[in-house]
Each structure stands twice: as C-alpha cells, then as structure tokens.
Amino acid sequence: MSTAKVGAVLVVGGGIAGIQASLDLAESGYFVYLVESSPAIGGTMAMLDKTFPTNDCSMCILSPKLVECGRHLNIKILTMADVVDVRGEPGNFTVTVRQRPRYVDVEKCKGCGECAEACPIEVPSEFNQGIGERKAIYKPYAQAYPNAYVIDKENCIECGSCEEACQAGAIDHSMAEETLELNVGAIVLCPGFEKFDASQLFYYGYGRFPNVITSLEFERILSASGPFQGHMVRPYDKKEPRRIAWIQCVGSRNFRLDHGYCSSVCCMYAIKEAIVAKEHTKEPLETTIFFMDMRTYGKGFEKYYERAKEQGVRFVRSRIYEITEVEDGSKNLRIRYANEDGSISVEEFDLVVLSVGLEPSPAARELCQRLGLELNRYGFVELGSFTGIATSRPGIFVAGAFCGPKDIPETVMQASAAAGEAATLLAEARGTLVREKEFPPEKDVRGEEPRIGVFVCHCGINIGSVVRVPEVVEMAKNLPHVVYAGEYLYACSQDSQAAMKQIIDEYKINRVVVASCSPRTHRPLFQETIREAGLNKALFEMANIRDQCSWVHMNEPDKATEKAKDLVKMAVAKAALLEPVPQISAGVTKAALVVGGGVSGMTSALSLADLGYQVHLVEKEGELGGVARRIREGLKGEDVPSFLRSLIEKVKAHPKIELHLGTEVKETAGYVGNFVTTLTSGKEIQHGVTVIATGAREYKPSEYLYGESDRVFTQLELEEALAQGDPRVSGAKTAVLIQCVGSREPERPYCSRICCAKSVKLALKLKEQNPQMKVFVLYRDIRTYGFLEDLYLEARRKGVIFIRYTPENKPVVEKADGFIRVTATDHVLGVPVIIEADILGLAAAIVPQETNHQLSQLFKVPLNEDGFFLEAHMKLRPVDFASEGIFLAGLAHGPKNLEENIAQAKAAAGRASTVLSKKVLESHGMVAVVQQDKCAACLTCVRLCAYNAPRIRNYAAYIEPLLCQGCGTCAGECPNKAITLHGYKDHMQMALSGALFKEV
C-alpha cells in the first residue's frame, strides 16, 4: 500500500544539526539515512577551536557525538553523497541519492595514514581553510568519521604509491559513482552554510594582502589540531602577531550585496577569538574589534562581552573605509575607519581577521529548487510561521543555519525539533525498521587476577603539550596488575576505540583505565567500548589528566607530569578492586508531565500527544496561553491571537492530553522513565518524562516614570494599547521607545534578546497607523539579529530615528505639562537632544518567574545566576537538564521570541521521545546495597535518604535500586558499614588515595 508510512528518515547534511537530528531519530525508534556531501561528517563545528560562551573545546564536545553517530546501529551514513530527486508524499518518499566514488573501501581502511605518507601530491587542505597542505589521498581531519581516507581524483596522478603502501588492500581506483534509492517517511534538511567570500569586498584586501584572513582561517590557526598545532602565528611569516584586529559584518548587514541580514554569530565568535588569542600567547597582545552594534543577545553572551572588556579586548564602534598594506615590507595592515562622531582614524595591525558572514551554499539552494521549497530573498529556506522547522513542502523539515544564520545551541535545538516533528509524522511506523543493540555476552571476570589496561590520551596537544605522556605510559607499565599501557592522540576517536577493543582481547584485559579528559563527557563512551569488548561497564576507571592537570597547570610541565602519573597510579589502584555491577533495567511509563500551559508548554504537549503518549499539562493559572495572550502580532506580521486560539483548541480537543488548570506541582519523586508527581489538586500522576516550560515575566520598570505617568508603557502594554486604538497612542504626535530597561544592568546583566526587534516592530506599527508621527528609538546596541535586520532597515527607511545612549549617560525623562520631556545625547553630534514625547514605550526586561526557585528545588534542576533554568550543556544539550528525563523549553530557559520558543518546545518533545520510545531503561548501576547480615535495622538510612529508597524488610534494610540515585550518603552514614555504594566502596577509595603515596 503506497499510503503506509515508512519508519525511516532521511537526514541531509552531516554537521552538528544533522548529527543531532539523526541521533534523536535513531534513539526514538526510526532508521536514519544520513547523507553528507563531503567525505566525513562533522561540518563546520569540527573546524572550530573553542565554542562560546563556555570556551569548551569544540572537537572535545563534538567527537563523542561523531563516534556515537558513527557507531549507531540505526544510522546509515552515506558520505560523498548528494540527493538528486525526491518523489512521493509525506510518510512515504522515494529518494534518489548519488554517491561519488571514494576510491578507498571504507570497510577495509584502518585510517593508518600510510597511503598519505606515500602520496607525492600536496594540495591545500580544505579543512584547514587552505592554510597548510593535505595529500591527494587524505582524511579531512584526525577525528573524522568515517575514519577512512579518500582519493581526490582531480589531483591524483595515479602513480600507484598509495596502493603499494596500503597493507589493507583498501584502495580501489576502479570505484564508480553509484545511484541509490532510499525509501523514507520524512526528510530533515541540514545542509548548513557557506562562509561569505570576502574577496568580493575589494576594500578589505582579502586575497590581496596575506595578513588579512577570515575568522574561520583564524579558528584553524588557534586549533591544536590546526596547521600550526595551535601556535598563534601569521600564516604569511609564521610570526606571532602583537596587534590583531577583527572587522565585523563582513558580508552581513550589507544590502548592496543583497546580504542585508545579520549573520547572528559573528559578534560572539569574534569576542571568543580575541579572548582565546590572548590565552595563546605569553606576550602582551592587543585585540581590537571594529563593530557597528555588539550583538551579544544569547544566553550568557552579555556576560561574555563584559568579561572580554575586563580582559582588555578593545571594542571600537566604527565604519571601516579600507585596509591597506604598510609599505615597509612588514606586510602589516593599516585600517582607516570613521568613528561614531564622524572623525577619521588610522591604525596599524599585524593581522586582520574578517568576521565573515554566513550564506547558503549554491548546492543547497539548488537542491531546494529541485525539491520545490520556498526560499527567502537571501536564498535561505523560508520557515512556515510558528512552526520552527517546517518548509513549504509537507514532510520535509529543516534545521540549522540553512534556514537562517544561527549558533550551535540553536542549531542543535532546531535539529531536535525537526527530529521530533518527523517522528510525530511517522508515529505509527515507529520501531518498524530499527534494530536493537546487542552487546556480546559479558565475560565473567569474578575471581580472576586483575589484568589492567591503561590508555593514555594526548588529546591532540591539550594534554601532550604539557604532560609528558610517554613518561606516564612508562610509569603505568610498572604498576601492579597493569598488563598493557599505551598512548593515543585522541583516545575517543573511532580508530582508538577499535584499537582498545582489540587490545582488551589480545591482552585478556579485565579492568580498563583511560587517562584523558572528563568522565562527565567521556565515561559513557568508553564504557560502551568496553562493553563491546565483553566487559561489564563498571570495570572502568578514568583519570582526568586534562581538566584536572594539563589545563590547570599549563606552565608547570614537570609538576603536571608528576601529577598525571599520580592520577594514573590512583586510578589503577582503584581499578584493581573494581567488581562487575549487574545492570538493572526498568520499564518506562509512556506518559509525560508538562509544567506550564503557555505556547511552549502547549507545543511540547501537542507534539508528545501526537506521538501517541499520554500528556498531563499542568498550568497554575485558570486558562491556557501564558504571556502570548498579550501579544497581537508576530515579527513577520502574523496574527498571534488566532494562532493561539487554534493551539488552545487543539490542546483542549486532544484525546491524549489531560489538562490540569489552576494547578501546581506539589511533590515529585522517582527517576527517568518512572516519575510520580502529586499535584496541588491531590491528583497523583505517573510519567516517564517531565518538560518544564513555565515561561517568564515582563519586568515592571522602576525607572523612566513608569507607573507615575499614564503616558509610559511597557512594550506589551503599548502593543495592547495600539491594538485597542487607545487614544493616548493614536493621538500621539511623538513617540519615544527606550531600550534595555532593566536589561544589561548590574542587577540583571543579561540581554533580553527580543526587545530590539519588538521595539522596531512597534515603531513601524506606530508609523503605519500615523505616518506623520515622529518615532524615536533610544538604544545601546540594536540587536536585530538574523533576518530581523530587515525590520531595522525598513524602520530607518520609514523615518524612525535611532539615537544611541550609553549606560553612563542614560536618557533623562521628566514630566512636563501635557507631554514627557526626554533628553538624550545624540551619538553623532554629541549634543543633547530634547524630545517632547506624547508617549514613552519602555523595552522592559524579561525576568524569570518567581516560582523558578521553588520548582528548581522540587525537580532538583539548577538555575543560572540570572534565575533562569540551566540546561545540561550550553552547546550540545540545550533542552535537557543534567537530571535524566527532565527537559526544558521556552522562556523558562531564557528570553526568546515566539518562533524560537516553539522550536525549543518541539525540541524538548523530540528529546523526551528518545526516553518514551524505549521499552526499558537501564539503571546507572552505581547504587547502594545493604549487606543484610551486618545491618542492625537502626533506621539511619531510612531516615536519611532523600529519595525514600531504603526500607526495612525482614529486620534489615533493603535499598530499591530503581529509586536509589547513587549519592552514597547512606553508605557514608551507616554506623555499622553495612551499606556500600557500587563503584565507590570505602576500600576502593582508600586504595586509591593510598596509591598516591606509594613509589612505583
């Protein structure tokens, strides 16, 4: 039957969006074809050195995902492949994919690199942005998946050297192009972006002057795995620069080139590069960022900006005229620019980094044209309003920078949303095409003499440049029970993992120690590897010689090496005592609790209900809708009230959604898959996941006469007054809007993100109602990121006057007879401007709900310093909490516009479905157990446990493993030491600290 839905999804593009969408879908019961046009997945994120605002090493956080995606049983990766044609209908598409020949058999290639050693041809490396070379046979980057080489036929001279060198017989020059037909139910497009070609702007000198480079080139220069191993030098003469300039908006906010949009990410990445550049040198380094508006609008971004200023990064608000080369042979550069007051300055720099914008690739645009998808005027995919992820063709969804420039967290969020939406479409076909992971039977190692394998990681140069890794390995070889010790460039890469399994077999290893980075990020990965080698996952111990050693003792290589040795000694001593821990699995309650009945909560609830799960939607107020009830028009002019009405109707009519209005959460207990929550109504709910979408509030200003004059409005009030035809507004001749009221202030040091676009929209609305009205916007930076920049341009064209103020010189607002007197200093003329305003609109901050603190304690999930909920990881887990099974969406996470909240709500549902779709969940295993004959039933543990896990059974305590959270407080407290915590038994911990003081 042609209408039967297919339980497989095609994901196009293997960057972080495609990887996340693939993983979410595969974990939710769908088979995934991931089609990537280059020879490896990883995308642009793989090229980045660090990521803002946490300065996490990009590769370190991406690499586990590459491995997970690469080794997933239900993800089929097709590299060097392009989608040619799509036929069929939503639920059942036939996709034609053309796969170019690699000339290397991926199955046979071990990634050893002997072929590249032998290859005589050198060409510029694309991955390194043309800085440095690769061979004609190459692997794009060290951690690439697939971990296999590829022949670049255009440059290959067919000399046969690689074939001779390859011991695996993997090279096959006769490979030809193949055409595949795939049957899928839905398509997720994540082809990413291309960087703007800066040579189009002659006056910046890119391509003419060797020391003018792009931001992506600079990322590669900074990267430990880059062309200069992380030494920050000019590519031209390999000299360390002393003065670096960044130029913002290169190919962005440029309507002459039809790149009128803002690329959204460049302000943050320039700040990051400046901060990281300073860390890369011991000498003083001057860093200057030339910008128009500083757009640090995301979560945690404003603080990052402030921190950069404290660290001496210089910010110059300016317009660049041109860059010329200094004619003294230094190849230094002279930047001529106009300051804000119109004066001209000239400064010399050693290196100029162009913050290039993002644009859609021609190939992706062409694909969209073939698929008949609507594009916007800039060639990005046009999103369906209030969908977050829908294209103009049903069944085809989009995520990432291809539908608008965006940073990694938003890309990941949108990928999860697109995955969730695809899953919803194919709900009835869930689980029909997936296979289950089977591990080899566990070897019984009880009673065996410990045989320990120690794997020490260089982490590129993250560890190896400080800690002398070979010395650590030599020391480890002499430790008791150690039968193998070896060093790895990246222990987490696909090839190292394969080697690890082989070595475990070969040396009959029954305990594994990895000395590398943080167990927080990498323990699960290594544990899965040892499971694949037939070992129980508890037979694993990690020594963190990066975060706890090389990174924090960067300038003391001797002491760091000694410390690394100690950490390995300690881990090995503990490893010798490790015992296998049985896995306990539990069923999953196929129901969700969604807290918050605003747009985000309702969207999450609907997605989950459409996936077929029972949903309990709890709203503390008597009606649904949240703050959106006060919004009249979307940023693209959408009719919000009718959207909201239809959403509320769908929620109310859905048979799988049970509404709990006027209700709050009273108590909650349990764990992922098996939560029990009691509501204030007394009702008890069993659910497998929780979504927190409790929204936020508009700040009630205490400044600018708010509450003292009926001519002063907040944005939401002004919007309401406008819609209602309030005579105060319709009769006004002059309106003033003031930005950053309560935001970017010491007591609220974050940007509220949506107010700039909102004020510009309100200004346009006022102009539309009364074109004669004088409208002024007093701002600090206009942050109309992405395509919202079009609104800003339109407002200026229609005569809205924008005047910048500084926090030191804020506008003065006074009551006058029949009007409000606003005095601001004009940023161009430097003189005070007095405006007699009839109405004043305040862009009041978005502030967290007062109940957040209470919910945070109830659900045991953290808040950030600003009082918004804090996700598990700023970059890669933007809708997850660290506590498994609890997710977040919407304004509760931080300020965002309606469209973004909807995407996040769908993402939370998508992530939640990875839990709900499972038949069983495995317990973490590290639980407390009671030795019953030692227990005196004193009740200490029963009284102590916050999770009610211990109870008395047959005159002794018993701890319910599925309730136990593994904190071990009972083990520490038990007076008779009858309780022990798996993996952290006292004798293990004592052996561990004891090893520190033993000589090898």
Add this chain to the structure above:
Amino acid sequence: MRLQYSPNIRIVEMPCSGTIDHRVILQAFEDGADGVFVAGCLEGDCHFQRGNLRAKKRVQAVKKLLDEIGLGGERLEMYNLSSAMGPRFAEIANEMTERIRQLGPSPLRKEGGAA
C-alpha cells in the same frame, strides 16, 4: 576556563560529598596526605538534596579527632561550591595549599618535604 592553580592537589571523584566516610579521610592522612579538603555543593543546593550537610557533620567530627590526636583539625576543611564556580575552586586550591604550607608536612609522613 583553565584557571591555573597550585599543582599539588589530587582530586578524588565521589558521586556526592555525602558518600565520604570518616575512614576514607583518616586513611588519606595515615597514608601521608598533608591536608584534605572536601568539596561539596552549596548548602541548600545539594544535587542529592542534603548529602553535603551530612558530609559537613562528618568533616567536623574528623576535624575533632585530628585535634585530639595532635595532627590538627586545620589540615582538613569542608568547602561548598557549585560546578559553575571554577574561579572559586582555583581560589580554594590555592588557599588550602597555602594553609598547609604554613603548617608544614604532616608528622605522619614517612619522609618530609613538600608535596
């Protein structure tokens, strides 16, 4: 952040500060540690509800024991900080190192000299 701090600290990972037993702390001193500090979540913000408060009690008890045996309770300290407080961790590491330097090597150490 990669804030630099004194390299003579060795971190022992625990699921919760509440896990730590008196004996584990005492054993560390017996083996030769000059000082021990227990780092738990901020009070009221324990990831496991109240494990850090139990840890605090135990640390107090062991401090008393150390005083009684003449080793000195000031060689042991409990600190509270969150995982988002990198700078505070580095500060504590340096603070504790300085305190122990002032006190000198533990008399229980078989050989003298700073770690």
